[in-house]
Amino acid sequence: MTSKPATSPFARGDITNFAVLMTLAFLVIPLTIPNGYWYSSILIPWLCLALAAIGQQIVMGYAGQLALGAAGFMAAGAFACFNIELRIPWMPFGGSLILSGLIAAAFGVLFGLPSLRVRGIYLMVATLASQFFIIWMIDKFGWFKNYDTSGIITAQDIVIFGYAFTAPLQMYLVVLVVVTLLTILAINMTRGSVGRNWMAVRDMDIAAESMGISLLRTKLQAFAISAFYCGVAGALFAFTYLKSLEPVAFDIKLSFQILFMVILGGLGTISGAFIGAAFILLFPVVLNTVGNVWFHGMVDATVISAVEQVVFGALIILFLIYEPLGMAKLWENIRARMRSRSVPKAEVPRQQAS
Amino acid sequence: MMQARNFPIGAPVLEVKNISLRFGGVKAITDTSFTVYKHEIRAIIGPNGAGKSSLLNCINGIYKPQEGKIAFKGRVLDQISPNIVARQGISRTFQNLALFKRMSVIDNILVGRKLHMSANFMEVAFQLPKARAEEKANRARCEEIVEFLEITDIRDTPVGKLPYGLQKKVELGRALATEADVLLLDEPMAGMNVEEKREMCRFILKVNDELGTTVVLIEHDMGVVMDISDAVVVLDYGKVIADGPPDTVRSNQDVIDAYLGVAHD
Ligand SMILES: Nc1ncnc2c1ncn2[C@@H]1O[C@H](COP(=O)(O)OP(=O)(O)OP(=O)(O)O)[C@@H](O)[C@H]1O
Ligand SMILES: [Mg+2]
Numbered sequence A: 001m002t003s004k005p006a007t008s009p010f011a012r013g014d015i016t017n018f019a020v021l022m023t024l025a026f027l028v029i030p031l032t033i034p035n036g037y038w039y040s041s042i043l044i045p046w047l048c049l050a051l052a053a054i055g056q057q058i059v060m061g062y063a064g065q066l067a068l069g070a071a072g073f074m075a076a077g078a079f080a081c082f083n084i085e086l087r088i089p090w091m092p093f094g095g096s097l098i099l100s101g102l103i104a105a106a107f108g109v110l111f112g113l114p115s116l117r118v119r120g121i122y123l124m125v126a127t128l129a130s131q132f133f134i135i136w137m138i139d140k141f142g143w144f145k146n147y148d149t150s151g152i153i154t155a156q157d158i159v160i161f162g163y164a165f166t167a168p169l170q171m172y173l174v175v176l177v178v179v180t181l182l183t184i185l186a187i188n189m190t191r192g193s194v195g196r197n198w199m200a201v202r203d204m205d206i207a208a209e210s211m212g213i214s215l216l217r218t219k220l221q222a223f224a225i226s227a228f229y230c231g232v233a234g235a236l237f238a239f240t241y242l243k244s245l246e247p248v249a250f251d252i253k254l255s256f257q258i259l260f261m262v263i264l265g266g267l268g269t270i271s272g273a274f275i276g277a278a279f280i281l282l283f284p285v286v287l288n289t290v291g292n293v294w295f296h297g298m299v300d301a302t303v304i305s306a307v308e309q310v311v312f313g314a315l316i317i318l319f320l321i322y323e324p325l326g327m328a329k330l331w332e333n334i335r336a337r338m339r340s341r342s343v344p345k346a347e348v349p350r351q352q353a354s
Numbered sequence B: 001m002m003q004a005r006n007f008p009i010g011a012p013v014l015e016v017k018n019i020s021l022r023f024g025g026v027k028a029i030t031d032t033s034f035t036v037y038k039h040e041i042r043a044i045i046g047p048n049g050a051g052k053s054s055l056l057n058c059i060n061g062i063y064k065p066q067e068g069k070i071a072f073k074g075r076v077l078d079q080i081s082p083n084i085v086a087r088q089g090i091s092r093t094f095q096n097l098a099l100f101k102r103m104s105v106i107d108n109i110l111v112g113r114k115l116h117m118s119a120n121f122m123e124v125a126f127q128l129p130k131a132r133a134e135e136k137a138n139r140a141r142c143e144e145i146v147e148f149l150e151i152t153d154i155r156d157t158p159v160g161k162l163p164y165g166l167q168k169k170v171e172l173g174r175a176l177a178t179e180a181d182v183l184l185l186d187e188p189m190a191g192m193n194v195e196e197k198r199e200m201c202r203f204i205l206k207v208n209d210e211l212g213t214t215v216v217l218i219e220h221d222m223g224v225v226m227d228i229s230d231a232v233v234v235l236d237y238g239k240v241i242a243d244g245p246p247d248t249v250r251s252n253q254d255v256i257d258a259y260l261g262v263a264h265d
Helices: A012-032 A036-062 A070-087 A091-118 A120-140 A166-189 A193-203 A207-210 A215-242 A252-265 A270-295 A301-322 A326-341 B052-060 B082-088 B107-113 B121-125 B127-146 B166-176 B194-211 B222-228 B246-251 B253-258
Strands: A156-158 A163-165 B012-023 B026-037 B041-047 B067-072 B090-092 B181-187 B214-218 B231-236 B239-244
Touching: A012 A166, A012 B041, A036 A070, A036 A166, A036 A193, A036 A215, A036 A252, A036 A270, A070 A091, A070 A120, A070 A215, A091 A156, A091 A215, A091 B246, A120 A252, A156 B082, A163 A166, A166 A270, A166 B082, A166 B121, A193 A215, A193 B107, A193 B121, A193 B127, A207 A215, A215 B052, A215 B253, A252 A270, A252 A301, A270 A301, A270 A326, A270 B082, A270 B253, A301 B181, A326 B052, B012 B090, B012 B214, B026 B052, B026 B067, B026 B214, B026 B231, B026 B239, B041 B052, B041 B222, B052 B082, B052 B090, B052 B181, B052 B214, B082 B090, B082 B107, B107 B127, B107 B194, B121 B127, B127 B166, B166 B181, B166 B194, B194 B214, B194 B222, B222 B246, B231 B246, B231 B253, B239 B253
Parallel strands: B041 B214, B041 B231, B090 B181, B181 B214
Antiparallel strands: A156 A163, B012 B026, B012 B067, B231 B239
């Protein structure tokens, strides 16, 4: 780390990293991967879930509120988007996405209210109510599904400036643009005064309050922004990955998966959301491939899925105990070790903690 | 020892009037009154459990006294919560460190600038000129504080990894960053060696002298108290048993009996 005073929270290296990632995502991948499978089964769901994980990260990793129910907000966003597209035909797709996020954010504020009273595991249980309430509401009132009785509603095509984005690569680009924008905004917030207020509330709420931070405003803001991200992610997930709208796709299992993404990826880092999402998404695929290639299908699919559960459980416990900062931190450590091999150790005084 | 001061002691700024605070059956504070004057360094002393921290917590809005009033700059602080009190111009440190452990030193101090930063989350998210300008200005201010406290070399370290003495310094830095009119310091030098205590005294005196900050400080070390305070209030079992200049208080028989007799250092 540098020892020179910083005037902004951004380092020069960030811009290089950003340029490399953008070239990769917008040029290299589209030019080298012609296969639709990669887009529609891996890259698109990865980006959508990473976006939801950023939402979970904001409320849990930054603001320190143990909330569970990201999938509920995703469902709110998805069905909001469906209804806006259906009922307000002139609305551009970007506008639908923003409105969907805002509707989810309203639910976020509502279900964030318990955080002003309870914390920890109790808050987790309280926020879980959002999950059940939102899904129940969508199922209960036919209006949300436009009185469709078949159970599965097809999502509308994404039309932007009169042009339909329906091919896998096209949808990937739509998702990529949205996720990139929202990621940049999230980084700006978390590295600026907004993120400092969240982290202050997370680390020591009494002290945060004594510095003039309103716990009420800060917590509800985190819940709202978190739900906004989940809402947009849900809309994208439904419109580009599932291509349909069904409440069961947003069940409690998905909420837990998003929670695990954040824990494994690393609490309190934006990159952790992407790493965690990739891991949770790819791990079963890799395990299946290994099962098929090494054991030539001799291992039963149920065994593989059982192994998957066990390994996940073990990993989560290990990370919680040994590296609460997750894979993002591991990666950082590895990079730091490689760098310190070439450069002499920085002269940071190492004092013994008492 | 004091030469002519830049900020001579002025009018009452903080008035504690007949405060009583009970926790169930425990009477932490009983009918306590005292006045802090503008620009003074006021020490609160007393044996363990005398109610000193509870008193600061009442002023700061963490505890709500069952009886009595606290007036700040002539206005009664009622319906108080810590963040409202902070907005009025009172900042503090805590007896048991209350830092943001996973944040770096500079970020901890930047949180102290909270009330000087007004860009909303949209302005920050889109890095609009207002957000950028205030971030830059406030960072510069925090760098000055870091330099003043001589902790530049650790400013990017997460505070949780620092030794106790340095954490105490960071907490002082965070309180200084608020530029509050009144600083409440709860045992800022506890657990420090003589050298470190002397350094902390220097910081406190300097802030008081250069910015005119009023300081209310809880301290067990009588040497320190005699050296830096303008006035001392002594609490015992939640009651004021003496109030006045250090020399008078030191020779007060009640104080000698109640406090000095059982002092632990
Ligand atoms: N939150 C609380 N709940 C119950 N009792 C409390 C609480 N805070 C303080 N007390 C009690 O109030 C009394 C005064 O405590 P306080 O912490 O104010 O003392 P103190 O003068 O700061 O002591 P020390 O020098 O040990 O810091 C003690 O008897 C303490 O047990
Ligand atoms: Mg105390």
